[in-house]
Amino acid sequence: xxxxxxxxxxxxxxxxxxxxxxxxxxxxxxxxxxxxxxxxxxxxxxxxxxxxxxxxxxxxxxxxxxxxxxxxxxxxxxxxxxxx
Amino acid sequence: xxxxxxxxxxxxxxxxxxxxxxxxxxxxxxxxxxxxxxxxxxxxxxxxxxxxxxxxxxxxxxxxxxxxxxxxxxxxxxxxxxxxxxxxxxxxxxxxxxxxxxxxxxxxxxxxxxxxxxxxxxxxxxxxxxxxxxxxxxxxxxxxxxxxxxxxxxxxxxxxxxxxxxxxxxxxxxxxxxxxxxxxxxxxxxxxxxxxxxxxxxxxxxxxxxxxxxxxxxxxxxxxxxxxxxxxxxxxxxxxxxxxxxxxxxxxxxxxxxxxxxxxxxxxxxxxxxxxxxxxxxxxxxxxxxxxxxxxxxxxxxxxxxxxxxxxxxxxxxxxxxxxxxxxxxxxxxxxxxxxxxxxxxxxxxxxxxxxxxxxxxxxxxxxxxxxxxxxxxxxxxxxxxxxxxxxxxxxxxxxxxxxxxxxxxxxxxxxxxxxxxxxxxxxxxxxxxxxxxxxxxxxxxxxxxxxxxxxxxxxxxxxxx
Numbered sequence: 001x002x003x004x005x006x007x008x009x010x011x012x013x014x015x016x017x018x019x020x021x022x023x024x025x026x027x028x029x030x031x032x033x034x035x036x037x038x039x040x041x042x043x044x045x046x047x048x049x050x051x052x053x054x055x056x057x058x059x060x061x062x063x064x065x066x067x068x069x070x071x072x073x074x075x076x077x078x079x080x081x082x083x084x
Numbered sequence: 085x086x087x088x089x090x091x092x093x094x095x096x097x098x099x100x101x102x103x104x105x106x107x108x109x110x111x112x113x114x115x116x117x118x119x120x121x122x123x124x125x126x127x128x129x130x131x132x133x134x135x136x137x138x139x140x141x142x143x144x145x146x147x148x149x150x151x152x153x154x155x156x157x158x159x160x161x162x163x164x165x166x167x168x169x170x171x172x173x174x175x176x177x178x179x180x181x182x183x184x185x186x187x188x189x190x191x192x193x194x195x196x197x198x199x200x201x202x203x204x205x206x207x208x209x210x211x212x213x214x215x216x217x218x219x220x221x222x223x224x225x226x227x228x229x230x231x232x233x234x235x236x237x238x239x240x241x242x243x244x245x246x247x248x249x250x251x252x253x254x255x256x257x258x259x260x261x262x263x264x265x266x267x268x269x270x271x272x273x274x275x276x277x278x279x280x281x282x283x284x285x286x287x288x289x290x291x292x293x294x295x296x297x298x299x300x301x302x303x304x305x306x307x308x309x310x311x312x313x314x315x316x317x318x319x320x321x322x323x324x325x326x327x328x329x330x331x332x333x334x335x336x337x338x339x340x341x342x343x344x345x346x347x348x349x350x351x352x353x354x355x356x357x358x359x360x361x362x363x364x365x366x367x368x369x370x371x372x373x374x375x376x377x378x379x380x381x382x383x384x385x386x387x388x389x390x391x392x393x394x395x396x397x398x399x400x401x402x403x404x405x406x407x408x409x410x411x412x413x414x415x416x417x418x419x420x421x422x423x424x425x426x427x428x429x430x431x432x433x434x435x436x437x438x439x440x441x442x443x444x445x446x447x448x449x450x451x452x453x454x455x456x457x458x459x460x461x462x463x464x465x466x467x468x469x470x471x472x473x474x475x476x477x478x479x480x481x482x483x484x485x486x487x488x489x490x491x492x493x494x495x496x497x498x499x500x501x502x503x504x505x506x507x508x509x510x511x512x513x514x515x516x517x518x519x520x521x522x523x524x525x526x527x528x529x530x531x532x533x534x535x536x537x538x539x540x541x542x543x544x545x546x547x548x549x550x
Contacts, residue, residue, distance in 0.1 A: 019235065021125070021136020026234030034219040034320050041474045045320075047219050049471070049509075051226020052130065053123055053167075054207045054357075056504035056532070057217075057471060065188065067532075071226070072167075073188060074125050 009079040011036075018075045025051070025058050025070030028081070036060050036070065036083040093119045093161075095417050096182050096197035098168050098360060101129020102403045103395025103410035104203035105153035110414025112158035116421055119195050120157070121166040121184065126233075127154065129205055130225060131403040133232040149403065166193070169531040171200065171360050179390065185533065192537045199390045199417050202361050202378065203410065206354035206396035211455070212469045212477070212513050213462045215314030216350070220321030224254045224351030237263045239347025243324055245269040245311040246351040248453040252294035252305075254349055259301035266345050267304045269326055271333050271352075272453050274307025284445045310335075312462040314348055324348055333458030352455050354400045355512065359530035361397060364388050371399045372447040373454050375512075382436070383416035384409055392417060401446030408439045460517060469517070470510045472503020480517055491515040504532055 008015040009024070011033060018027040025048050028036060035045035037059055049057040051071050058070040061082045095111050097104045100122035108120040120127075128134060132150040134142055141147070166184040174181050179198040186193050208223035215221065220239065222230075224246060227238040241264045244255040248270075255268045298305055312335055313325040328339030358368070361378045367387035369379035378386055378393040386393050394413040395406035412435060463469070465478030475498050483497035491514050494500065500514045501507025507514070 019135075022234045022236070026230055026236045029230065029238065030234075030236040039474055044217060044474070045219050046217070048222055048226060048230070049217075050207060050210075050223045051229045052207060054505060055471065055509050059504075062188070068188060071229075072123060072125075 007077040009075050009077070009081060011081045012083055016081075018077075022075055023071055024060055024062065024068075024073050024075045024079070024081065027075050028070065033083075036081065038084060092174070092179055093117045093195065093197040094421055095119070095199045095201060096121065096180065096195050097160075097201045097203060098122075098171075098182065099129060099203035099205055099395070100124070100127040100162065100164075101203060101205050101395060101406060102131060102149065102153065103205075103406035103413070104129070104201065105157065106407045106410030107201050107203065107392075107394055107414035107417070108160040108410075109153060109156035109158055110411055111417050111421075112160035113156065114414075114418040116418060118158075118160040119163055119197060120160050121163045121168060121182065121195065123165070123167040125164055127162060127164070130229065131406075133229055135233060135235050146403070149407070153407070163195070166195075167531050168360065169533045169537075171364060183537075185531065185537070190534070199392065199421065200364075201384075201392040201394060201413055201417065202366075202386075202397055203393070203395045203406070203413075204357040204360060204397055205406075206356045206400050207508070208351040209353045209355045209455070209512065210350060210509060211352050211459045211462075212467055212510065213312055213314070213459070214464050214467045215316065215321075215324075217468055217471050218314050218316040218321045220316065220346055221314050221348045221350065224250060224349040225354075227347070227349035228254050228257065231257055231261060237261045238349065239345070240264065241266050241345045242347040242349055243267055243269065243311065243326075243343055243345040244349045245271075245309075245324075245326075246353075247271045247455065248351065248353045249291065249449065250351060250353075252291060252298070254351075255303055255305070256294040256297040258349075259297060259303055265298075265301065265303040266343050267306065267326070268298065269309040269311060270305070270307045271310040271329055271456070271459075272307065274305070284441075287445070310459070310462070311348060311350060312340075321346055321348060329458060331456070333456040334461050335458075353450070353453060354396065355508075356397045356400060357508075358397060361386060361391070361393060363530065364391055366391060366393070372450040375450075382412075383419075384413035385416060385420075399443065399446060400450065401443060405439065405442040405446055408435060408442060411435060412439065457516070469513055470500035470503065470507075472505050472509075473499045473501075475500040477517075480514070484518070489518065491518040491520055494518050 016031045035047040046057045049055045053072045060070040094116040095118045097108045097120045112118040170183040180200045182195040208225040230236045311324045312327045323344045327335035367379045368376045377399045392413045394409035463477040467477045479498045483494045488494045
């Protein structure tokens with residue numbers, strides 16, 4: 001599955017491998033990172049749930065832009081993800 | 085500034101799954117200017133989802149369907165990464181303005197078209213249960229999307245649960261990808277599908293194929309069982325409680341077992357994505373089990389002039405039915421655009437017969453896998469019903485005790501369905517807990533949007549939905 005054209009992104013400064021075309025959510029999930037934000041009230045960890053852009057559970061901050069849906073956002077080389 | 089396309093399109097199609105692709109192709113090849121919009125990075129929607137660079141090239145029925153539909157797209161303009169957040173009547177009261185956010189920057193863009201086809205598909209229906217918001221609990225469709233679109237296996241040890249025939253292909257693909265499927269738990273009867281096999285023998289063969297694959301990978305498939313709780317530690321899901329359930333899905337005393345897993349793929353059928361038709365005021369109808377769908381005539385025209393619907397929005401029925409409906413809708417748009425209402429009427433017989441047959445099968449499937457009310461007994465007071473606003477069941481009960489007797493009053497008092505997903509995930513559960521059937525919520529805005537983009541909309545402003 002590791003293609004020659006694979007690249008890396010940084011998640012809280014840690015490199016995570018990405019296959020071309022993968023979403024941020026898929027790349028993080030594949031790397032064993034299952035949560036990247038916590039809820040407002042209960043501080044509950046959240047990651048992928050519906051996987052197709054409906055539930056807004058997987059909101060992620062990339063290169064300083066908050067509230068992108070990780071399941072819909074394709075990863076780009078050099079992306080920096082910050083989790084909370 | 086909003087970038088209005090200079091020339092209006094004859095047709096804007098929202099959703100590039102089987103229905104949208106088929107309709108866009110038919111209309112474009114007849115010479116119409118067609119814009120085909122989709123939120124995703126590739127065409128295909130859910131069923132035809134594929135990786136960015138499939139290697140080896142995918143084979144099988146979905147790959148063949150995708151190739152056929154792609155090759156038939158003609159000059160249709162495909163606009164990917166376009167998330168439609170509102171549709172309203174066009175600037176001169178003519179046609180429609182389709183408001184989108186594009187790309188990561190969420191750049192605003194408005195597509196103007198004379199006619200509109202809604203082919204937005206469906207998403208997994210999920211029911212709340214204790215622990216369903218633990219990391220590692222995902223929808224069955226989400227697990228399938230990860231595998232099909234990103235080649236990522238959702239977990240190392242996966243339980244598949246819920247109801248309906250979709251659980252089988254999900255479990256079979258996971259097993260084929262080399263992960264351990266610890267069990268498939270169907271809350272309904274295991275053989276609910278059997279009588280319908282006579283209607284579509286091809287589907288029976290398909291189901292048998294999945295069954296054989298599960299058998300080969302030694303995956304247990306059990307009916308009359310439901311995952312009634314998920315458990316975890318700080319790191320996420322560790323195990324689920326599987327209960328034997330009666331015909332109403334109430335757990336039978338003593339029939340509980342614990343199954344270790346790091347991932348749960350759960351789905352109770354599908355819910356049509358009705359935000360846009362609801363926004364436009366399209367009349368709704370009820371499907372075979374009372375769920376809301378867009379009402380269409382024989383040519384897939386909705387109650388709003390110039391608006392058509394095809395695929396799962398008119399009733400969940402799968403890719404083959406969606407494609408046929410797309411073809412019918414595309415032909416209707418062509419006939420209406422050229423003001424030749426009779427055009428295409430004669431060609432329709434074989435297509436219509438096929439549609440009726442497939443729709444009949446779809447209705448039989450819906451009836452074979454209904455959601456039973458016993459799921460409500462799985463809830464505890466601290467079980468979240470609304471994941472966005474973190475509203476537990478206990479608070480819904482308090483609202484009910486205060487006299488809120490319908491979903492809307494409960495929503496106003498306890499705020500379920502008021503978060504970012506706008507009740508897409510919990511809306512049906514809240515309605516059922518209020519004792520009502522599922523009804524589409526009014527959603528003037530289909531996706532969260534910045535206030536600046538709202539302010540830039542033409543004078544017509546959607547009502548506040550509270």
